Amino acid sequence: MPREVEYEPVSVKELLAEMKDTAELLIDLSYSAVLLRSDAVAEEVLELESRMDVLQLRARMSLLMAARSPDDAEALAPVLGIVGAAEKVSDAAGDIAKVVLEDVGLPEAMRAALPESVETLVRAEISPDSLLAGQSLGASNLETETGVRVIAVRRAGDWLTDPDAETVLQGGDVALLRGPELGVTGVYEKLSGEQYEPPEQPTESSADLERAMDSVVLMKDVSELAVDLAYGAVLFDDDGLAEEVLNLEAEVDALQSRFEVWTLRAAAEVDDPVSLRGLVQLAAATEVISDAALEISEGVLRGLDSHLVIREAVLESDEIIARYAVGEGSPLAGRTLGDVAVKTETGMRVIAVRRGDESRAPTGKQTGWVVSPGPETKLDAGDVLIAKGTRTGAARMVELTE
Numbered sequence: 001m002p003r004e005v006e007y008e009p010v011s012v013k014e015l016l017a018e019m020k021d022t023a024e025l026l027i028d029l030s031y032s033a034v035l036l037r038s039d040a041v042a043e044e045v046l047e048l049e050s051r052m053d054v055l056q057l058r059a060r061m062s063l064l065m066a067a068r069s070p071d072d073a074e075a076l077a078p079v080l081g082i083v084g085a086a087e088k089v090s091d092a093a094g095d096i097a098k099v100v101l102e103d104v105g106l107p108e109a110m111r112a113a114l115p116e117s118v119e120t121l122v123r124a125e126i127s128p129d130s131l132l133a134g135q136s137l138g139a140s141n142l143e144t145e146t147g148v149r150v151i152a153v154r155r156a157g158d159w160l161t162d163p164d165a166e167t168v169l170q171g172g173d174v175a176l177l178r179g180p181e182l183g184v185t186g187v188y189e190k191l192s193g194e195q196y197e198p199p200e201q202p203t204e205s206s207a208d209l210e211r212a213m214d215s216v217v218l219m220k221d222v223s224e225l226a227v228d229l230a231y232g233a234v235l236f237d238d239d240g241l242a243e244e245v246l247n248l249e250a251e252v253d254a255l256q257s258r259f260e261v262w263t264l265r266a267a268a269e270v271d272d273p274v275s276l277r278g279l280v281q282l283a284a285a286t287e288v289i290s291d292a293a294l295e296i297s298e299g300v301l302r303g304l305d306s307h308l309v310i311r312e313a314v315l316e317s318d319e320i321i322a323r324y325a326v327g328e329g330s331p332l333a334g335r336t337l338g339d340v341a342v343k344t345e346t347g348m349r350v351i352a353v354r355r356g357d358e359s360r361a362p363t364g365k366q367t368g369w370v371v372s373p374g375p376e377t378k379l380d381a382g383d384v385l386i387a388k389g390t391r392t393g394a395a396r397m398v399e400l401t402e
């Protein structure tokens with residue numbers, strides 16, 4: 001039974017920062033639960049979802065107390081939108097976790113496809129002989145050095161779902177890792193003492209089923225990118241980024257339409273069409289996350305100024321979003337992201353690039369933004385980068401872009 005919640009004076013900024021961190025963690029853990037077929041991780045998702053319910057109620061109470069005039073209502077409307085969007089992400093993550101808890105049918109190949117998304121998800125058992133055993137995450141500087149984040153740790157049967165810089169890794173722990181494939185491969189070997197072997201794709205999938213699963217993975221990647229860009233849009237009050245979020249949400253809608261077609265075709269080819277029900281639930285929940293991203297940036301799209309409390313909350317969250325201009329003497333000028341290995345060197349993931357010269361904007365992009373740039377993306381002096389990562393990584397990015 002849900003516990004009662006009463007109004008108490010609390011910082012809206014702190015609530016928003018915690019809601020942002022919790023929503024991002026929920027996305028990671030829900031897909032990890034599917035990947036690992038872990039009831040324990042799925043249960044943690046539902047616990048976090050319950051915590052999010054309390055956070056959003058407290059945030060709404062505080063905002064209602066703060067609105068004393070029409071001007072207040074206009075200023076706080078975008079904040080309410082972000083509260084609602086975080087709650088929507090939480091509900092979607094809960095639906096993904098229920099695919100595991102309720103043993104809803106899901107093709108085995110889907111679990112092999114998830115680690116191959118933009119950022120790899122991997123389970124690693126820490127060897128007692130690992131050089132990282134006995135070190136805190138802060139002391140090892142793991143995320144900043146490699147771009148790999150430890151999103152959860154299982155110890156003696158219990159999950160620690162929000163490890164921080166003070167968390168000490170121990171031999172026998174099971175860590176869930178997330179990051180670029182190159183970084184994850186190296187960290188996996190350091191922790192486990194074994195070579196990382198990507199999961200093999202089952203060979204029995206039909207072409208239509210493979211297309212459907214590829215669509216879900218792409219929807220996941222695009223939706224998460226949309227959430228990151230949406231927070232960037234409100235942080236920097238940037239119409240261009242908000243427009244890109246709108247474009248990404250439309251892309252997810254189109255992917256879902258194609259997913260439905262391919263799934264219906266695949267249903268005629270499998271022995272038990274009910275086994276695809278979990279795949280449908282996964283796609284539906286993922287689409288909700290992209291809708292939530294649009295809600296986060298809606299205030300910017302509609303010309304409402306971002307409230308100062310939103311910007312402060314984003315800056316105080318666990319993973320920060322920062323903006324950088326590539327200087328004339330920067331090591332990045334004239335080189336690609338892959339040449340410099342920005343993610344591995346700094347722990348910061350570049351989620352968008354705005355060309356310094358509008359004439360260089362990609363075809364059909366009026367704003368000049370390039371979203372989800374890859375290793376082949378070349379940068380020039382004057383380009384503006386939006387990146388996400390640790391505070392230490394953010395400082396390293398300053399050195400890299402000046």
